[in-house]
Amino acid sequence: MKIVINAAMTADGKIATRNGNSAISSKTDLRRVHQLRKSVDAIMVGISTVLIDDPQLTVRFGAASSRPPTRIVVDSTGRIPSSSKLLKKADEFSTIVATSNRISFDNIRRIESTGAKVLVAGQKKVELRKVFRVLEQMGYKRILVEGGGELxxxxxxxxxxxxxxxxxxxxxxxxxxxxxxxxxxxCNRISEGMPLKLRNVKRHANGEIILFYEL
Ligand SMILES: NC(=O)c1ccc[n+]([C@@H]2O[C@H](COP(=O)([O-])OP(=O)(O)OC[C@H]3O[C@@H](n4cnc5c(N)ncnc54)[C@H](OP(=O)(O)O)[C@@H]3O)[C@@H](O)[C@H]2O)c1
Incomplete structure (x- = not known):
């Protein structure tokens, strides 16, 4: 399985403003992101991103796909609102809520009634290693993680x-x-940081720079 993280940040490293506004990418960059979305089997986000941004996680910006990626939310108690764009379209686009044993039966029923699947992995938080293992067993080969910072x-x-x-x-x-x-x-020390290998750099005319790292 291949896992890619994609994010847009400001020059000072923020992926959202202090009140959660995260419209950072230009239209040109969004076209690139949606091409990337088109190339994956699933897109994963954290529940705070859903609560703040209410994303659709669909493929748009001219990249429409005949096999849209599954949308996955990491949400240990199943607090994703029924009014969220993800659950409202869960009967149309494949949607998984990855959760923990802390989820209530009521929330499982509520989420499943929208057409979304509930995947329980972990005691307190969602155990991501297990989630990726199950996704692999389900045949998912490429997963795009789109934040936020905690995830x-x-x-x-x-x-x-x-x-x-x-x-x-x-x-x-x-x-x-x-x-x-x-x-x-x-990390405590810089030397403990995860090393990255810079493989490519692209630049848009508006001054945006896109860094492509391998780990
Ligand atoms: N610019 C960008 O590219 C971009 C992309 C995405 C998001 N954003 C911004 O990022 C902000 C949200 O980011 P965030 O860091 O606050 O939250 P997040 O990563 O979206 O969600 C974190 C939450 O996910 C749940 N979770 C469950 N298991 C987890 C696990 N194993 N690891 C991590 N999280 C787990 C936890 O909530 P529970 O305990 O309730 O489960 C946790 O608090 C928003 O302002 C959004 O706009 C920006």
Whole structure:
């Protein structure tokens, strides 16, 4: 299985402003992201991203696909709202809520009634290694992780990410509490950081730079 993380950040490393606005990529970059979405079997996000952005996780921007990727939400208690765009279209687009044993039977019933599947893995948080293993058994070969920062950290920590693609927007938004590319517990020392191999760099006319790393 191949796992790719894609994210857009400002020049100061934020993937959203202090109040959660994350419209960072230009139209040109969004076209690239949607081509990438078209090439994968599933797109995964964390529940905070769903609660803040209410994404559709579909393939658009001229990249429409006859076999749309499955949308996966990592949500340990099943708090994804029934009114979210993901659940509202779960009868049309394959949708999985990866959750933990903390989910209630009511939430399982509520989520499944929309057409979404519930995948239980883990006690407190979602055990991502198990989720990826099950997805592999289900035949998924390419997974795109689209954040946010907490999920990016957890997936990177597993040591199974193949590629990290970062768009750097020529903007600074600051904010002590603005979400950065990778959150989580973090490392104590720089030398403990995960090493990246820079494989390619692209530049859009608007000053955006796209970095393609392998791990
Ligand atoms: N610019 C971009 O490319 C981009 C992309 C995506 C998101 N964003 C922004 O990022 C922000 C949200 O990011 P975030 O870091 O706050 O949250 P997040 O990564 O979207 O979601 C984190 C939540 O997922 C749940 N979770 C369950 N198991 C987990 C596990 N093993 N590892 C990690 N998370 C797990 C936890 O909530 P429970 O305990 O309730 O399960 C956790 O708090 C939003 O402002 C959004 O706009 C930006």
């Amino acid at each position: 990016n950290w957890s997936v990177l920590k597993l040591g199974i990410v193949d590629q990290l693609v970062i768009t750097i927007s020529p903007r600074i938004v600051g904010g002590r509490f603005a979400t950065t590319l990778v959150e989580g517990e973090g």
